[in-house]
Amino acid sequence: MATGLRIGWALVNKQSVVSSAMIVALGSLAAVAALNWPPLTLLIDSALHWSNISIGLSQMALIGCAAGSCVMITSVASTRSPAAVRRMAAAQYAVAAVIGVASLVLFFLSGQQPEMSPEEYLRRNLGSANTSLPWLLPLLYVMLACTLVLWAGMRHSNRTRRGRALFVFTIGIALLVAATAFFLIRAVGTSRLVGVGTAATLLGAAMAIVAAGSLLPAIEDWFGGRRELRLIDPLLTELERRQPEVGIGERPRGPLVFRVAERLSLISDALYMEATMAEHLRAGGPDGATVDVLADVERTGVSPDAQAMAIAKWIHAGRRTPRVALPAGQGRFPGMSWLGQPESYSDREWILEIARQYRALEQSTPTVAL
Structure with missing residues (x-):
């Protein structure tokens, strides 16, 4: 839902580095959730003729989520020109792509194993001597990138509508950092400290909270827009009675945020007249x-x-x-x-x-x- 909303927003509004990065981050999390749904996992493994390939693809999706989140937060916090922000985003995506391809190559080099569920695969392979290396590279990148997002998100959170959404998004990233840390502990062989189930639960909670943080602005915009329409209706009605020509060309339908902005503009014009x-x-x-x-x-x-x-x-x-x-x-x-x-x-x-x-x-x- 959050991914679809962001894609729709990007289609309605002008595309930007931040909106693209949000789509990449949310879409990657949606891919992780889909790849770990057992029926789809089995279908992909059978179609690609490589058992447990969905695990390798999940690694790449997590890398994509970390990269998109990192690009989003650095672009929002940057004071450089738009061209410089785009170059910086392209460099971050390039680094993530290299790490993703390297992780997938290491996954294939580790060889095939019998078909099993994602949770069982993680329980058997994380911490074993021959499979820890394919996990170290993506987990280290995800943890470092998400830590940067966590620091910047907490720094720029505030009491505004967007600031509150960023705070919720940052909480989800914090849980994602914790889940990645737990997986990393398992990958280096210290398996007694945490189980795969705990880390998987944290990862699921992180995904849900990140999606909620992304949906929060749209929800608040809708309720806030309805409240603002009720607030300005008496003044707009009176001013349109006095200045009927001010409403010529008014678009009665469209996205709520645009309708509110248009009515505020009509009030401003009528007051000036x-x-x-x-x-x-x-x-x-x-x-x-x-x-x-x-x-x-x-x-x-x-x-x-x-x-x-x-x-x-x-x-x-x-x-x-x-x-x-x-x-x-x-x-x-x-x-x-x-x-x-x-x-x-x-x-x-x-x-x-x-x-x-x-x-x-x-x-x-x-x-x-x-």
Whole structure:
């Protein structure tokens, strides 16, 4: 599911190094899970005429997961140019490809064994003198790469939506590092410390948590988008009534995140048009009509909440007054400079804050029928 979501996101949006790396990482984990499903394991072994070949392919898939995760985290943390990031990613993929091919060659050189389940194969071969070398190379790479991902992931985790997803993803990587360490202990011959079942359980838990971390942004985006649509609906409805031309060319359907962004853009455009009309009527409109407009009141020291409330009150004051000619707000327009967001707010956050204040006014003021 996580892999399919990432592939779909990459097809809808512009492809990037980070999205490609996430697809590689999740797809490799999905391949590990599929290759260790007994019916598919037996089918692949029979089709390729090499018993237990799915184990060798699983090694390559784990290497691919480590490489994709490493490319993803280094690309996110890098401050270099996009061209440099792509070259760095290509170099990491090249190293992983060399290690993967070498691991597969060592697997074939170790010879064939009787067909058995993946767990039984690991129990019999990890730690034996003649099969430890094919495991040391891929396990060392996976452990080192995932350790780098773990360090960088913990460093860049934060309280934002993406930061929380990265934290969950990093927890999965931590379990993957632990499972790899357990397999590595078995490979070097210290089998009394941990069993294959424990390491396999950790690996399964790691795969599930990594997938959850990858799905978390999409889940939060969906719920957050629905909540934001409800929040901005009253303000957008009022502004579209005043400025009906602002909705021309609006796309009513599409990905939720795009719909929210489009509606926020419509609100921003409509607010600017309303403010421009209010400025035009400051000195007097047609037939000598005037509008109660404040002349760019100084907003130094005004909190962002109060600034957003002033804009919301200006829009809210004229919502029940029919206007035939010019759709300027009927309240006290504080001035064009008040529309600009405070330094601590992005454009998106500022429109949402105005919509939040307007919704609060709508809920606290009873509707008067005309």
